[in-house]
Amino acid sequence: MARRNHTTELGSIACDDLTELGAGKEGWLVDNPNLLTALDTHSLAIANHSVVLVLDWSDGSDPTGPRVKIRPTLSPIESEYISSVEWLVFDDIRVLAxxxxxxxxxxxxxxxxxxxxxxxxxxxxxxxxxxxxKRDLTEDTSSAEICVVMPGVVARFDGSEIQSMLQRWFQETHSQFWDQKKNPVDSGSSNVRLPYQLWNVNKYGSCADAAITGIMPPPLMELQSSQRYYCAVTIGDDAVISAFRLAWWDFTLC
Known part of the structure; x- marks a missing residue:
């Protein structure tokens, strides 16, 4: 019987720009702890401490065309570096966080x-x-939430707030700068502050990873109310898994 291949080739990401991230050396993508990756439907973002390279393999894309390089302005005094990368997708809006x-x-x-x-x-x-x-069990609509994980702390951003901010930014960009490329340094919406909730989850020590897994009902012995509780799961530096009930009124609103 012929051997079956269950993999599908999506495209090639080979390019000269990858040499800046260490490509060309054996095990460069697996053995380097400073490399971060984020995979989207048609794109791959690869980052080291100072630069992000966005590679596209969608239909019709030019494999020899210019690649997008993102070099954030980082604080040299604080030795600041890129520590996480993730795609944010809202309908037809795709951005990189x-x-x-x-x-x-x-x-x-x-x-x-x-x-x-x-x-x-x-x-x-x-x-x-x-x-x-899911926004409502009776409606076939959905939203998203973004969880920011830090040592001993988790923060939650409502996806609808981020989506509204992005829609305003793209509308303003299209109307004001439709015929010219904006300067990446001056184009940030730094005057807009997104609201978010912040919880302390270091009761059992600092966490190495965490996630807000969803909304949970109040305890059985408590009166039923409209108050909302979130469930968070953390993994400590010692590999201990802990679960937290995050009360809606216990957070720090920032």
Whole structure:
């Protein structure tokens, strides 16, 4: 019987720009702990401590065309570096979110324009996680929430807030600069601050990873109310898994 191949070739990401990230050496993508990756439907983002390379393999894309390089403005005094990368997708809007070692959340367009920069909490952002949620059990609509994981802390951004900010930014960009490329340094919506909730989850020690897994009902012995509880799961540096109930009124609104 012929051997079956269950893999499908998506495209090639080979290019000279990868040499800046260490390509050409054996095991360069697996053995380098400083490399971060984020996979989207038609794109791959690869980052080291100072630069992000966006590779596209969608239909009709030119494999020899220019690649998008994102070089965030990082603080040399604080030795700031890129510590996490994740794609954010809202309908037809696709952007790239970066977390830094100083606790900043950066959002970039696919052209490399800085859309948003905001401090979440002092400290290194370990992970950026996106979770789809149902808005209503009776409606076939969905939203998303973004979880920012830091040592001993988790933050939650409502996806609808980010989506509204992105829609305004793209509308303003199209109307004001439709015939010219914006300067990535000056194009950030730094005057807009996204609201978010922040919880302390270091009761059992600092966490190496975490995620907000969803909404949970109140305890059986408590009166039923409209108050909302979130469930968070953390993994400590000692590999201990802990679960937390995050009360809606216990967070720090930032």
């Amino acid at each position: 970066l977390g830094t070692s100083c606790g900043y959340l950066l959002i970039y367009s696919l052209r490399g324009d800085l859309i948003h920069k905001q401090i979440v909490n002092p400290g290194r952002i370990l992970k950026l996680r996106v979770r789809g949620t």
